[in-house]
Amino acid sequence: MKYDFNNCTELLKLCKKYNLPISQIAVKREMELFNKTKPQVRDKMKQIRDAMWDAIQKGIKSTEKSKYGITGGDAKKIYEGTKNMGNLLHSKVAVRAMAYAIATNEQNARMGRIVAFPTAGGAGIIPGVLFSTWEHMKSSKRRMLRALFTASAIGVAILEKGGTISAARGGCQAEVGVGAAMAAAGVTEMRGGTPEQCINAAALALKNCLGLACDPLGGLVEVPCVKRNAIYVNVAIGASDLSLLGIESYVPMDEVADAMMNIADNMWQGIRETALGGLAITPTGIKIREKMGLKPLPKKFHLKTCKDCNKCRL
Amino acid sequence: MKHSLFDLAGPVMVGPSSSHTAGACKIGQIARALFRGTPSEAKFTLYGSFATVYQGHATDKALLAGVMKLWTSDPNIKNAFEIAKKKKIKYEFIPHKISTPEHHPNTVRIILSNKKRKLSVVGSSVGGGKINITQINNIPIDLEMIAGRYFSLLVGHINKPNLLNPLYGKLIDWGCPIAGKQTFSLKKNSLTVLSIENFALKLPQVQELEKMPGIEFVRALTKLLKF
Numbered sequence: 001m002k003y004d005f006n007n008c009t010e011l012l013k014l015c016k017k018y019n020l021p022i023s024q025i026a027v028k029r030e031m032e033l034f035n036k037t038k039p040q041v042r043d044k045m046k047q048i049r050d051a052m053w054d055a056i057q058k059g060i061k062s063t064e065k066s067k068y069g070i071t072g073g074d075a076k077k078i079y080e081g082t083k084n085m086g087n088l089l090h091s092k093v094a095v096r097a098m099a100y101a102i103a104t105n106e107q108n109a110r111m112g113r114i115v116a117f118p119t120a121g122g123a124g125i126i127p128g129v130l131f132s133t134w135e136h137m138k139s140s141k142r143r144m145l146r147a148l149f150t151a152s153a154i155g156v157a158i159l160e161k162g163g164t165i166s167a168a169r170g171g172c173q174a175e176v177g178v179g180a181a182m183a184a185a186g187v188t189e190m191r192g193g194t195p196e197q198c199i200n201a202a203a204l205a206l207k208n209c210l211g212l213a214c215d216p217l218g219g220l221v222e223v224p225c226v227k228r229n230a231i232y233v234n235v236a237i238g239a240s241d242l243s244l245l246g247i248e249s250y251v252p253m254d255e256v257a258d259a260m261m262n263i264a265d266n267m268w269q270g271i272r273e274t275a276l277g278g279l280a281i282t283p284t285g286i287k288i289r290e291k292m293g294l295k296p297l298p299k300k301f302h303l304k305t306c307k308d309c310n311k312c313r314l
Numbered sequence: 315m316k317h318s319l320f321d322l323a324g325p326v327m328v329g330p331s332s333s334h335t336a337g338a339c340k341i342g343q344i345a346r347a348l349f350r351g352t353p354s355e356a357k358f359t360l361y362g363s364f365a366t367v368y369q370g371h372a373t374d375k376a377l378l379a380g381v382m383k384l385w386t387s388d389p390n391i392k393n394a395f396e397i398a399k400k401k402k403i404k405y406e407f408i409p410h411k412i413s414t415p416e417h418h419p420n421t422v423r424i425i426l427s428n429k430k431r432k433l434s435v436v437g438s439s440v441g442g443g444k445i446n447i448t449q450i451n452n453i454p455i456d457l458e459m460i461a462g463r464y465f466s467l468l469v470g471h472i473n474k475p476n477l478l479n480p481l482y483g484k485l486i487d488w489g490c491p492i493a494g495k496q497t498f499s500l501k502k503n504s505l506t507v508l509s510i511e512n513f514a515l516k517l518p519q520v521q522e523l524e525k526m527p528g529i530e531f532v533r534a535l536t537k538l539l540k541f
Contacts, residue, residue, distance in 0.1 A: 004316070030319050044320060051326045051387070066330075067370070108329030111372060111392050116443060118322045120332040148323060155322035165322070168333075168419075182322070219367045221330045274363075292370055 003028040007161045008199050008253040011153065015195040022185070022195050023146040026153035045145055048115050052104070052127040055114045059103025066109040068291055071222045075103035078230075093136045094237055098230040101128030105226040118155050118165045121172075121214075121221050122179035124229035126151055129183040129236045133190055143190055151186035154202045161257045167214040168273040170264035176225075176232050177209030177260065183236040184243070193244055201243035203253040205236050210256075211263050213271035215278025218288040224279060276301050325443045326387040333420055334364070334371035337439025339391065342380020344447060345424040345435040348468065348533050353426035355404045356381050362419035364439075365409035374407050377422060386443070421448075453500045457507060467508040467515065469523075470530040473499050477528045478506060484523065490515065503530075 003025055005011040014025050030041050060079040065072035078099035082092055101124030108114045108123055117126050130151070134144050155165065158178055164170045165178050184205040185198040193201070209232065217223045249256070270277030279285055281303045289297065327336040346353075358377055360368055368374050375394040376386075382397060384390055390397065398405055420439040425432065436449035447457035451470065471477055485492060485508075494509040515534045523532045 026319055033316050034318060041319075045323065048320075048323050048326065067372075111329050111335075111389075113326065113328050113387050113389055115324055115326050116332045116336065117324065120327065120329055120336070149319065152319040152323045156317050156319060159317045159321070218370065219363075220370050294366060 001032060003032050005029065005157060005160070007257075008154070008157045008202075011157050012195055012199060021146065021150070021189060022153050022198055023149035023189060026149045026156070029153075029156075042145065045148055048117070049141075049144060049148060051113065051115050052117070053131065055107045055112060056100045056103050056127055056131060058112060059107040060099060062106070062110070064110055066106070066220075066222055067111075068218075068220070068222075068288070070217070070220065070288065071109050071226045072106055074226075075099050075106055078102060090234070093132050094234055096135070097128040097132035097233045097237065099128075100131055101125055101229040101233045102226055104128065105221075105229050109220075109222045109226060117151075118178055118182065119167070119175050121167060121225050122175035122229065124226075125176065125179040125233055125236060126183045126186065128229070128233045129187050130190065133187050133237075137190070139190060147186040147190040150189040150198060151182035154182045154185040154199070157253075158206075158257050158260075161254060163257045163261055164264065170260065171267050171272050172212040172214040172228070173206075173209050173260055174264065175214070176228055177206050177212055179229075180209055180232045180236045180239070181206035183233070184239040187236065188240045188243055191240065191244060193240075197243045199253050200247075200249050201239045203249035203251065203256050204242055204247070205239035206253070206260065207249060207251060207256050208235055208239070210260055213267070213278050214273045215271050215280045216273070216275060217280055217285040218292050218294065219273075219275040219280070220288075220292075223288075270301070327443065328376075328387060328389060328391045331371045332443045333439045334367065334373045335376045335391075336386045336443040337420065337445050338364070338373045338376040338422065339380040339384070339386045340443065340445050341422060341435070341437035341439065341447070342377045342424065343383065344380075344437065344445070344535065345426055345433070346381050346383055347535055348435060348450065349426045349431075349433045350533060351428065351430075352401075353381065353403060354428040355406075355426070357406045357408070357425040357427075359408045359410050359423040359425075361410050361421040361423075364420050364422055368407070368409065373422075377424070378403075378405055381424070381426065423449075450505055451503070453498050453503055453505045455498045455505055455507070456496075466535050467510055468531075468533045468535070469506045469508065470532075471504055471506065472528045472530070473502050473504045474528060481523055481526060481529070484526075488515075488519065 005014055027041055060075045063073040063076055082096050085092060104114055104124040104127050108120055114123050117123055130147050164174045167175045181202040184201040188198045188201040216225055281301055325336055364373055375391055378398055379391040379394040423436045425434045434451055437445055437447045439445050490510060492508050495506060497504055497506045520532050520534050
């Protein structure tokens with residue numbers, strides 16, 4: 001096994017040893033471990049790229065609401081906003097990336113076809129960041145593929161290190177956080193960064209997503225998932241910018257992945273995709289539950305406001 | 315086990331949730347592949363979080379779509395009920411509120427039947443589109459599949475020593491390498507799972523194996539490799 005890696009340090013060593021970018025190491029590992037030819041691996045990734053682009057294109061045109069009418073139509077609004085930047089603070093790339101991210105996740109909420117990359121809840125960040133940057137750079141399709149391979153390689157390194165991409169296990173940091181880290185690495189390679197810079201960008205992004213709770217209203221993958229994807233697009237872009245400007249993450253990537261699992265182990269069950277804590281038990285969250293016809297939450301799970309306990313007033 | 319790039323990139327699926335929609339669809343597909351033939355009735359018993367949020371996540375449509383051989387990426391999953399009506403498949407969903415400790419939170423029991431035969435499959439969706447089959451015809455089994463990456467041959471037979479030796483002989487004659495085997499038994503019935511690498515059996519071959527003495531059924535899970 002010449003090209004196998006179990007964490008980001010080994011990945012970086014392999015890149016230096018063979019003088020190849022992360023994407024090439026990832027392709028070679030896949031060929032070696034699963035007995036595939038190069039065209040097979042590339043074709044599969046091409047299908048995934050095209051499916052992502054289809055989802056974005058459908059999402060930015062549609063105004064259809066999701067089943068319970070919670071989300072829908074925001075992507076179109078944002079995308080039309082990019083035509084006239086006016087007094088927006090962000091660059092056009094970032095705003096368009098947010099539009100693409102919301103487009104993908106809205107498409108997911110209304111049961112459209114998307115790619116779970118890395119999972120359905122955090123599916124917007126990678127296509128958002130990568131396609132928006134790709135359009136801005138007028139880059140080639142081949143370069144896009146390479147960025148996707150780099151992003152997946154970072155995800156594989158996190159999984160092999162003992163990490164997770166399931167929110168039921170690690171909260172939202174495992175879906176959106178890992179998604180942002182993968183997107184940061186991918187976009188850094190697309191912009192011509194070295195392997196060190198890619199992994200550094202991933203570390204910066206994941207480090208700043210640690211501790212994110214998964215508390216969706218009514219258990220639906222809609223609020224806050226859809227807009228959270230848009231906000232964390234900016235984290236990925238910011239991490240990539242910082243990394244290319246030469247800022248280094250003080251904690252290396254592998255240790256950040258370990259830290260994520262440590263937080264996951266200590267995370268309370270109620271904020272791990274069970275809809276029993278956080279935003280899900282706010283009055284708005286409970287209204288959504290009623291609308292969906294779920295059985296009412298037991299009183300002990302309801303959000304306690306300051307009025308309920310009079311201890312501090314004594 | 316090593317993770318593939320495509321565990322992260324993919325699957326291409328219809329929303330809204332990878333474990334409640336894509337995973338459910340895959341359990342349905344496996345039940346259909348094990349049944350072989352068109353069922354006239356499908357009965358789904360839902361446990362745990364499948365039972366509480368199945369309507370919001372379209373788990374019911376995805377399960378039925380899987381039973382009707384739709385892929386996880388097929389936009390027609392939305393119209394599963396209408397397609398079932400056209401194909402004259404009767405369906406029923408029974409949410410089972412009590413979650414038993416031996417089941418994963420996302421678990422379903424599928425019972426497919428037509429005039430000739432009946433089959434029950436219990437499967438769990440463990441996240442990110444990965445699934446685990448835990449029972450076939452009430453025999454406890456542990457069939458873990460990540461996007462159907464492995465090709466397996468399932469053999470249901472009577473619980474008797476050395477019964478399968480002629481079957482192995484035939485497989486070796488056809489040049490089919492057996493990478494591993496596992497047998498699960500309950501009283502008189504047993505189920506053997508053979509893992510096979512880089513070889514696909516054709517339907518006449520499977521039917522030939524099925525005619526051997528003491529063997530109840532043979533099923534090849536080839537089609538799921540397409541993912």
